[in-house]
Amino acid sequence: DADVTQTPRNRITKTGKRIMLECSQTKGHDRMYWYRQDPGLGLRLIYYSFDVKDINKGEISDGYSVSRQAQAKFSLSLESAIPNQTALYFCATSDPSGTSRNEQFFGPGTRLTVL
Amino acid sequence: QKEVEQDPGPLSVPEGAIVSLNCTYSNSAFQYFMWYRQYSRKGPELLMYTYSSGNKEDGRFTAQVDKSSKYISLFIRDSQPSDSATYLCAMKDRGSTLGRLYFGRGTQLTVWP
Secondary structure (H helix, E strand, O other): OOOEEEEOOEEEEOOOOOEEEEEEEOOOOOEEEEEEEEOOOEEEEEEEEEEOOEEEEOOOOOOEEEEEEEOOEEEEEEOOOOHHHOEEEEEEEEOOOOOOOOOOEEOOOEEEEEO | OOOEEEOOOOEEEEOOOOEEEEEEEOOOOEEEEEEEEEOOOOOOEEEEEEEOOEEEEEOOEEEEEEOOOOEEEEEEOOOOHHHOEEEEEEEEEOOOOOOOOEEOOOEEEEEEO
16 A cells, blocks of 8 residues: 555646646655656755645745645645656655654655656 | 765666665765665665664665765665665754755666676
């Protein structure tokens, strides 16, 4: 059973379109994160959330927005997609109070292509 | 300069070889050091975790941290084709309440039979 799920797994869209990527988790973790991964650049943090009422920008938040609808759900939106947002997007969760408090658990990723 | 530097490779070795993967970092506040393994079309998964300096061994894998040199390593003994993946180092500072991890770019490893 997948603890962190992402939908869609693949998406092709056009420049200027609005798109939403969704993340759900059954781990009961308060903290959730959105990353993008580009070849040669590794993982870069877009946004993170400590709980439903706490949302913070990461290192590359421009052009993105997020919504934490519930403890288990964290969505990433591209208001007007552009080609350089073509990347692999990962959602992750963590539990700072648990025995694995420094571990982040990643979803399977969404491959987004903006034409 | 990125806070965490990692040679992206690619690295290609024969089965049974010893593999050495490395990262350097600039932030002396980093106290927690991790290695994640990412298979193709999958999300990263935690492989090894080390706090502060020293070595940690888990089967064929050994993680080393040298804080004086700001250098961490992951060694894989008797490498197997199933070890073929991208390996990412990640770090966190002790004082951070944010839980933010700083990742290296990842090293792509192929172990051929």
